[in-house]
Amino acid sequence: xxxxKFPDSLKGLTLWRYINLAKLIDILSTRTLHxxxxxxxxDQYEGTVPIGWQSPIMVPSEQVSVPAGPDGLESVDIPIDxxxxxxxxxxxxxxxxxxxxxxxxxxxxxxxxxxxxSGIAIKTTSDRLVEALQKAEEEVEIAPIGYTEVAPPxxxxxxxxxxxxxxxxxxxxxxxxxxxxxxxxxxxxxxLRISVGVEAxxxxxxxSPELAGFRDAVADAVNNRYGFDKPVLxxxxxxxxx
Numbered sequence: 170x171x172x173x174k175f176p177d178s179l180k181g182l183t184l185w186r187y188i189n190l191a192k193l194i195d196i197l198s199t200r201t202l203h204x205x206x207x208x209x210x211x212d213q214y215e216g217t218v219p220i221g222w223q224s225p226i227m228v229p230s231e232q233v234s235v236p237a238g239p240d241g242l243e244s245v246d247i248p249i250d251x252x253x254x255x256x257x258x259x260x261x262x263x264x265x266x267x268x269x270x271x272x273x274x275x276x277x278x279x280x281x282x283x284x285x286x287s288g289i290a291i292k293t294t295s296d297r298l299v300e301a302l303q304k305a306e307e308e309v310e311i312a313p314i315g316y317t318e319v320a321p322p323x324x325x326x327x328x329x330x331x332x333x334x335x336x337x338x339x340x341x342x343x344x345x346x347x348x349x350x351x352x353x354x355x356x357x358x359x360x361l362r363i364s365v366g367v368e369a370x371x372x373x374x375x376x377s378p379e380l381a382g383f384r385d386a387v388a389d390a391v392n393n394r395y396g397f398d399k400p401v402l403x404x405x406x407x408x409x410x411x
Contacts (some may be wrong), residue, residue, distance in 0.1 A: 171303045172206070172349075174310040175295075182295040184269040184278070184347060190380065190387070191293070197395040200304075200332035202364040202370075204351055206263035206293070207334060209359040216261040216333050230375065248292040264334050264352050265361045271345045274306035278343050280377055280406050288377030289387075290404070293370055305363050307351050328365070373400045 188196075196202060207215040270279050280288055289388070294303075302309050316339045334350055351363060359410035374391060376384055381403055 171305060172299045172311060173262075173308045174312070175299055176312065176379075178368070179311060179347060180312060182258075182271050182347065183273050184271055184293050184295055184298060185279065186267075186269050186293070186322070187276075187279045187290070188289050189283075190287045190289050192291045193374070194270065194390065195232060196291075196365075197397070199282045199362065200364060200367050202267050204267045204361045204363050205360050206262060206361075207264050207302065208261040209264065211397065212337070214338060216264065217336075252316060257352070260333055260352075263354050263356070264350055265363075266334060266351075267363070269293075269347045271347050273373065275405055276345075277406055280404065288391040288404075289378055289380070290375040290377075291371055292373040294372065295347065296312060297372060301366040302349060302363070302365050303358050305351070307363065308372045309351055309363070311349045312345065312346060314341075314344070316342040339372055349375050368397060371397070371399050373402055375402050375404050377404050 192203070205303075270276060299311065306381065312335045314335055314337050316337055334348065337344075337346070348406070351361060353361065374387070376387055380387065384401060384403060391397050391401055393401055
């Protein structure tokens with residue numbers, strides 16, 4: 170298996186993964202990426218697509234007694250109680266994702282959110298991520314996150330295929346997230362290990378100010394103990410400065 174969906178709009182992007190030192194060592198030692206289940210995130214709306222009262226929904230014309238449009242679809246109104254969500258009921262436990270931040274530069278917000286005092290940032294590109302995931306044993310889809318309060322009309326079969334895992338509320342738009350995703354049915358676990366080509370994946374490694382005194386130790390672990398030749402660089406962030 171390998172990456173099966175990778176939009177042209179994502180090619181050539183710079184991506185960052187903000188993690189702690191233990192998770193970096195885990196990636197290097199196991200040659201895997203951890204993909205977390207949607208139901209393991211704090212955001213209760215993961216995997217749901219909010220829609221407005223009596224929102225128009227595009228459905229296959231054979232399911233409704235109205236004339237089909239030229240594309241075989243027809244817009245109909247489906248009554249949904251206010252506050253309810255149209256969703257794929259199984260997706261939160263079956264969809265597993267690896268989250269990456271899209272930016273040309275480091276993000277202070279992402280350092281503070283993800284580093285937990287022993288921060289590491291893996292810098293890569295979308296093309297490197299695709300290359301690294303060629304080692305995956307399962308089909309992987311890569312997609313950008315859209316930040317919206319109300320999802321536009323969509324096709325239910327696309328929702329079931331995974332559309333809802335690409336939608337988050339606007340309060341998270343600072344994350345500028347790109348996700349790699351795997352769907353595996355009939356599992357009861359909070360995460361999956363997906364094989365990756367670590368050499369292809371990692372371009373550079375940045376360490377947070379809290380770990381500045383351990384830069385040589387981190388570089389030794391990366392390049393000697395685990396056999397990689399990767400730059401280990403200090404973050405430009407100065408936590409607490411000013």
